[in-house]
Amino acid sequence: MLHQTDALDRVFHALADQSRRSMVERLSSGPASVSELAEPLDMSLAAVVQHVQVLEACGLVRSVKRGRIRTCRIDPSALQPAEHWISERQILRP
Amino acid sequence: MLHQTDALDRVFHALADQSRRSMVERLSSGPASVSELAEPLDMSLAAVVQHVQVLEACGLVRSVKRGRIRTCRIDPSALQPAEHWISERQILRP
Numbered sequence: 310m311l312h313q314t315d316a317l318d319r320v321f322h323a324l325a326d327q328s329r330r331s332m333v334e335r336l337s338s339g340p341a342s343v344s345e346l347a348e349p350l351d352m353s354l355a356a357v358v359q360h361v362q363v364l365e366a367c368g369l370v371r372s373v374k375r376g377r378i379r380t381c382r383i384d385p386s387a388l389q390p391a392e393h394w395i396s397e398r399q400i401l402r403p
Numbered sequence: 404m405l406h407q408t409d410a411l412d413r414v415f416h417a418l419a420d421q422s423r424r425s426m427v428e429r430l431s432s433g434p435a436s437v438s439e440l441a442e443p444l445d446m447s448l449a450a451v452v453q454h455v456q457v458l459e460a461c462g463l464v465r466s467v468k469r470g471r472i473r474t475c476r477i478d479p480s481a482l483q484p485a486e487h488w489i490s491e492r493q494i495l496r497p
Contacts, residue, residue: 314421321419327408330488337492388489394424395486398431398479 313390319367320391328352329360333369336383343372343379407484413461414485422446423454427463430477437466437473 323329332346347357361381364370368387372379417423426440441451455475458464462481466473 317424318419318421321415324485324488325412325415325419327412330411333492383492385492388492391418392486392489392493394418395482395489398427398477398482399486 316367316390317394320369320387323363323367323369324391326360326363329364332357332360332364332381333383336370336381337385340380340382343381346381410461410484411488414463414481417457417461417463418485420454420457423458426451426454426458426475427477430464430475431479434474434476437475440475 324333328350331350335341335346335349343354343357343361346361347354350357361370361372361379364381365372368384370381371384372381374380418427422444425444429435429440429443437448437451437455440455441448444451455464455466455473458475459466462478464475465478466475468474
């Protein structure tokens with residue numbers, strides 16, 4: 310239960326930022342390197358790496374480093390608890 | 404577009420806290436006063452009021468004060484943009 314609570318805190322926090330959501334949107338169409346994720350964003354590579362770390366902490370993104378390239382991919386199953394929580398509230402819409 | 408972005412930032416931020424989610428869960432079963440929302444939570448009334456303000460800022464809770472009692476009710480339609488954003492990602496699950 311506590312674990313689930315922490316997971317929801319983390320995933321909702323990760324989604325509460327437009328830059329991180331745009332990274333997730335980009336990864337929805339396929340894996341990308343950190344540099345590719347940074348390309349459309351007006352921020353440093355270091356800032357992008359920090360955002361990726363937040364997305365990794367909630368399990369929404371996984372990354373693998375080969376040589377100098379870190380490739381990120383999405384794991385949409387990490388969204389399930391959040392989707393479930395929201396849909397439970399929606400059932401009760403007046 | 405920017406408005407939608409801000410709305411998503413606010414609602415996901417509001418949901419990234421277990422206390423606020425528990426208030427929303429409570430309000431799903433009907434309106435409640437701030438004191439009633441505070442009852443099961445281990446925090447001051449002032450802290451509860453601050454959480455209510457975060458929930459009001461994203462439109463998820465509306466409150467009316469009559470005399471000394473502030474009554475809160477949920478507006479689950481404020482969850483729709485968040486639900487929509489998540490479900491768009493889920494479609495793309497591998």
